[in-house]
Structures are given as structure tokens and as C-alpha cells.
């Protein structure tokens with residue numbers, strides 16, 4: 001089996017460096033026409049330069065592929081809409097969006113400035129919202145779309161000193177969950193990548209021996225799968241050093257504690273509330289409500305039966 005992207009148009013934000021560059025190169029090598037978006041700033045989001053995106057687009061063209069560079073700041077919806085319009089004007093469609101651009105402004109919550117918190121949320125969350133919104137109508141009209149969010153183990157599991165980044169990276173998972181439901185009937189599939197790779201973003205944070213193993217090119221095959229025709233939807237794929245794993249958000253079966261429940265009951269049943277046997281993913285928000293109602297009805301019926309009252 002050889003997965004191809006011939007005839008597909010892909011936009012990769014933050015495609016000028018690190019992981020994004022590899023996503024662009026590998027999509028193009030398998031036939032996609034690629035918009036290499038990058039603002040070209042530093043890791044903390046300051047500055048701008050078109051050089052990085054231009055270099056990647058040029059590299060793709062030199063290898064016989066099709067690509068153009070775009071310097072839109074993804075936090076600016078007008079610039080993002082212009083980028084999508086240019087892709088459509090050149091190639092007629094947009095099939096794939098990889099929301100990948102990102103910055104860091106790490107500080108503990110005790111020391112951080114809220115302006116830095118907002119900036120990080122603006123780039124990771126609102127940047128992903130802007131780009132998804134800008135391609136949405138096109139994907140709906142085509143009845144085809146693949147969107148990949150970029151999260152992080154910092155958001156999924158926490159990392160000291162990254163409250164802004166962790167919050168934003170968890171937020172894109174919430175965005176995926178809802179867009180998955182809204183896009184399903186138009187064959188728009190949304191997935192999330194949680195990568196680990198030696199890029200400028202993590203410079204100095206990982207030992208040199210590990211850097212050699214954590215090559216960005218070993219992550220991109222995961223992104224390509226999430227952006228492919230047979231992609232799953234609403235999955236969170238971890239990828240690094242050639243290893244891959246799925247993160248699942250599951251809920252325990254739960255327990256009904258009665259209509260007279262007190263805080264002491266919750267404390268006393270903590271182990272049963274958290275008992276993992278039978279834990280499951282929920283297809284949507286109301287599945288949880290339905291489950292609780294079913295547990296309550298079942299619990300009430302059992303209590304009535306005990307009290308000798310039959311239906």
C-alpha cells in the first residue's frame with residue numbers, strides 16, 4: 001500500500017521550520033500541492049521573515065513538487081483568509097490543513113505576565129481556529145477535508161512552567177472534538193498530533209544523544225496518515241523517534257450514589273467512582289448525561305424494589 005496525495009492541496013502552518021518543514025516536504029513528495037505558511041519569527045513569536053517559508057517551498061519545487069510560500073500571521077483572520085483564497089485561486093481547492101505553527105513563552109504561573117499567556121493562546125488556539133474557519137466552507141462544499149491540530153504532551157499531561165502553552169495545547173483537543181462532530185457529514189475528519197522532536201523549540205531541553213533519535217522526519221508519517229483519505233477522525237496521535245501511540249480520553253462506568261448524596265458519600269465511594277473496569281470513550285457530550293440518567297433510573301428502580309414498591 002502506498003498512500004498518495006496527488007491532486008490534493010495542503011496548507012501547513014508553521015511550515016518553514018522544524019516539524020512543519022518535514023510535514024511539507026513529505027506531503028509534497030507524495031504528490032500534494034503545498035502552501036508553506038510561516039510568519040518566520042523566533043521561538044517566542046517575535047519578529048517575522050519570509051525566508052524560512054520561501055526556502056522550504058523552493059526546496060519542494062527543486063525536487064519536482066508544487067509549493068508556494070505564504071507569510072500570513074495565523075492570528076490574523078484577514079491574512080489567513082487571503083492565504084486560503086490564494087491557494088484556491090492557484091489550485092482550486094483545499095483538502096488538508098495542518099495547524100502546526102506555534103510559539104513558547106514559558107514561565108511559572110507565579111512569574112508570568114498575562115500578556116504572554118494571551119499571546120500563546122492566541123497563536124496556538126486562535127491560530128488553529130482562524131485557519132480551520134477559513135477552510136471550513138471550502139471543505140464543506142467539496143464534501144472532503146482533513147484537518148490536523150497540533151497538541152503536546154504538555155497540554156495532555158502537564159509540564160512545569162507551561163501553563164499558557166499547556167492550556168492552549170489542551171484547548172485544540174476540545175476544538176477537534178467539536179469540529180469532528182460538525183464535519184462528519186461532510187467527510188471532514190479532524191485529528192490531533194502530539195509530537196516529540198528535536199527542533200529549535202526544544203533546544204537545550206533534551207540531551208544530545210536523544211536529539212539524534214528525535215528527528216522531525218520520523219514524526220511526519222503520522223501527520224500524513226491523519227491527513228490521508230482513509231484517516232480516522234477525533235484521534236490523538238503521539239509521535240516521536242519513530243514510535244507512535246494513541247491518547248484516549250475515557251470515562252469510568254461510574255456509580256449512582258442516590259438523590260440524597262452528600263460529600264461524605266462521594267468520599268466514601270471514591271474508589272468505585274474511579275474503578276476503571278469498563279471505562280470507555282464517549283462519542284459526545286450527551287452520552288455522559290444519558291449514562292448518568294441511566295445509572296440514576298437503574299439505582300432508583302433498585303431502591304424501590306428493595307422498598308417493596310413494584311412498577
Ligand SMILES: NC(=O)c1ccc[n+]([C@@H]2O[C@H](COP(=O)([O-])OP(=O)(O)OC[C@H]3O[C@@H](n4cnc5c(N)ncnc54)[C@H](O)[C@@H]3O)[C@@H](O)[C@H]2O)c1
Nearest residue numbers: 014017018019039040041073074101102152196197199201
Ligand atoms: N518539537 C517538539 O518536541 C514539540 C512537542 C510538542 C508540540 N510541538 C508543537 O509542534 C509545533 C511546531 O513546533 P516545532 O518544534 O517545529 O517548532 P518551530 O519553532 O521549529 O516551528 C514553529 C513554526 O511556527 C511558526 N509560527 C509561529 N507563530 C506563527 C504565526 N503566528 N503565524 C505563522 N507561523 C507562525 C514559526 O515561525 C516556526 O517556523 C508547535 O505547535 C509546537 O507547539 C512540538
